[in-house]
Amino acid sequence: MAKDRSRYVCQSCGAVAPKWQGRCDACGEWNTLVEEAVRAVPGARAPRGNGGRARALEPVALRDVQAPAVDRLSTGIGELDRVLGGGLVPGSVVLIGGAPGIGKSTITGGALGNLAGAGHRVLYVSGEESAAQVKLRAERLGAGALSVPVIAETDLDTVAATIEAERPDACVIDSVQTLISPDLGSTAGSVAQVREVAGRLMGIAKRLGVAVILVGHVTKEGSLAGPRVLEHLVDCVLQFEGERERTYRTLRALKNRFGSTDEVGVFEMREEGLVEVADASSRFVEEATGAPGSVVLCAMEGSRPLLVEVQALVAPTELVPPRRVANGVERNRLALVLAVLHRHAGLPLGSSDVFVSVAGGVRVDEPGADLAVALALASAASGTPLASGARPMAAFGEVGLGGELRHVAHPDRRLAEAARFGLEPVVAPGRPAGTLQAALQHALAGAASVRAA
Numbered sequence: 001m002a003k004d005r006s007r008y009v010c011q012s013c014g015a016v017a018p019k020w021q022g023r024c025d026a027c028g029e030w031n032t033l034v035e036e037a038v039r040a041v042p043g044a045r046a047p048r049g050n051g052g053r054a055r056a057l058e059p060v061a062l063r064d065v066q067a068p069a070v071d072r073l074s075t076g077i078g079e080l081d082r083v084l085g086g087g088l089v090p091g092s093v094v095l096i097g098g099a100p101g102i103g104k105s106t107i108t109g110g111a112l113g114n115l116a117g118a119g120h121r122v123l124y125v126s127g128e129e130s131a132a133q134v135k136l137r138a139e140r141l142g143a144g145a146l147s148v149p150v151i152a153e154t155d156l157d158t159v160a161a162t163i164e165a166e167r168p169d170a171c172v173i174d175s176v177q178t179l180i181s182p183d184l185g186s187t188a189g190s191v192a193q194v195r196e197v198a199g200r201l202m203g204i205a206k207r208l209g210v211a212v213i214l215v216g217h218v219t220k221e222g223s224l225a226g227p228r229v230l231e232h233l234v235d236c237v238l239q240f241e242g243e244r245e246r247t248y249r250t251l252r253a254l255k256n257r258f259g260s261t262d263e264v265g266v267f268e269m270r271e272e273g274l275v276e277v278a279d280a281s282s283r284f285v286e287e288a289t290g291a292p293g294s295v296v297l298c299a300m301e302g303s304r305p306l307l308v309e310v311q312a313l314v315a316p317t318e319l320v321p322p323r324r325v326a327n328g329v330e331r332n333r334l335a336l337v338l339a340v341l342h343r344h345a346g347l348p349l350g351s352s353d354v355f356v357s358v359a360g361g362v363r364v365d366e367p368g369a370d371l372a373v374a375l376a377l378a379s380a381a382s383g384t385p386l387a388s389g390a391r392p393m394a395a396f397g398e399v400g401l402g403g404e405l406r407h408v409a410h411p412d413r414r415l416a417e418a419a420r421f422g423l424e425p426v427v428a429p430g431r432p433a434g435t436l437q438a439a440l441q442h443a444l445a446g447a448a449s450v451r452a453a
């Protein structure tokens with residue numbers, strides 16, 4: 001029965017087949033056939049009055065298009081609102097992706113709780129957990145979360161009918177992979193099902209003006225069929241990152257039709273749920289040890305400067321090749337910094353194990369971290385703390401292959417953030433040195449003179 005209502009379409013050439021096959025007959029590509037629902041649209045095939053031709057539309061100049069100003073819905077979670085570009089847009093579809101246990105249900109549950117508290121109609125659709133399990137989490141999150149109406153359902157038709165009947169302002173689907181359309185024979189979570197579910201919910205969202213948040217799972221390899229195929233469909237894609245074992249989580253927008261994708265929200269997982277870390281820099285600077293191998297990096301997270309502590313440990317080893325462990329910085333950039341230290345700064349670490357880590361579980365993916373990593377390594381190798389008094393040393397800048405220091409974006413914002421915490425002077429390209437070697441000498445000499453005084 002289900003079979004009659006579906007067909008298989010090649011994602012490469014668009015050829016249609018009545019049943020699944022490994023290889024497309026038309027283009028010869030393997031594994032490209034995906035099931036789709038065939039829906040009879042009433043009147044779609046009916047002969048048209050004007051000799052089969054459709055009626056022409058009159059285009060309207062954009063300035064004359066009626067666009068009523070819509071108020072965004074504030075989720076009551078400042079960091080989430082900021083990443084969304086100022087709150088949820090009614091009628092939009094937001095996809096929140098993240099590894100298992102990262103806190104997707106926690107943040108969406110909390111957001112709905114706040115919206116309900118502010119007098120909005122909300123609905124939480126749980127396909128993964130029973131209503132009782134959702135309640136257990138809500139009890140942790142506080143009274144607001146307990147007032148959220150919930151249904152535990154996986155049937156797409158039932159969920160769609162409930163949304164139509166309830167007409168909430170905001171609705172969370174947890175998760176998009178668990179809903180299943182009976183029109184398709186594919187299993188829940190397959191590309192076909194996920195696309196069908198998202199497509200249907202999207203139609204409802206636009207028609208009724210419901211802000212829909214789809215929760216999606218991604219594995220570390222991104223291999224699970226699911227959220228990836230939805231990215232072009234939805235209005236906004238948010239990625240929840242962080243290591244489960246660490247308390248800090250970051251939320252960033254990969255795509256946003258209604259705002260910038262530069263913003264990053266920082267959260268901490270606590271007993272009472274995800275707590276915003278509005279001033280993450282102060283947290284990290286406070287924790288910075290100022291011990292040998294510790295340097296504060298003036299990083300940029302989107303448009304926001306963020307101070308994080310970079311720690312390095314250098315230990316002699318018999319191992320060949322020696323260990324290179326990078327946490328929070330890219331392994332390739334660590335290799336590059338080590339090579340430049342060796343070739344251009346007279347610091348060979350070829351017979352030492354090297355460990356570099358960004359404290360707090362933060363990930364820094366920018367070349368601007370190079371100089372801080374190099375300084376931390378030099379400090380660790382020489383056992384010299386790079387602290388000016390009680391304050392750890394701050395740095396930023398890219399290291400070039402020729403041993404030169406290169407400028408990175410937003411130096412003014414980075415310097416201002418460091419100044420806010422009294423971390424001065426900051427070692428950066430041209431401040432005072434233009435090469436890695438000169439910067440190292442300056443930093444180590446400065447530290448030695450402070451200690452002598």
Ligand SMILES: Nc1ncnc2c1ncn2[C@@H]1O[C@H](COP(=O)(O)OP(=O)(O)OP(=O)(O)O)[C@@H](O)[C@H]1O
Binds near residue numbers: 099102217
């Ligand atoms: N009592 C608690 N105190 C602190 N943290 C907790 C507590 N209970 C759960 N957690 C944290 O919450 C996380 C689970 O959050 P949540 O269920 O929102 O994640 P999720 O992303 O929805 O997971 P899934 O992919 O399984 O749906 C756990 O990994 C744990 O870190």
Ligand SMILES: [Mg+2]
Binds near residue numbers: 128
């Ligand atoms: Mg969950």
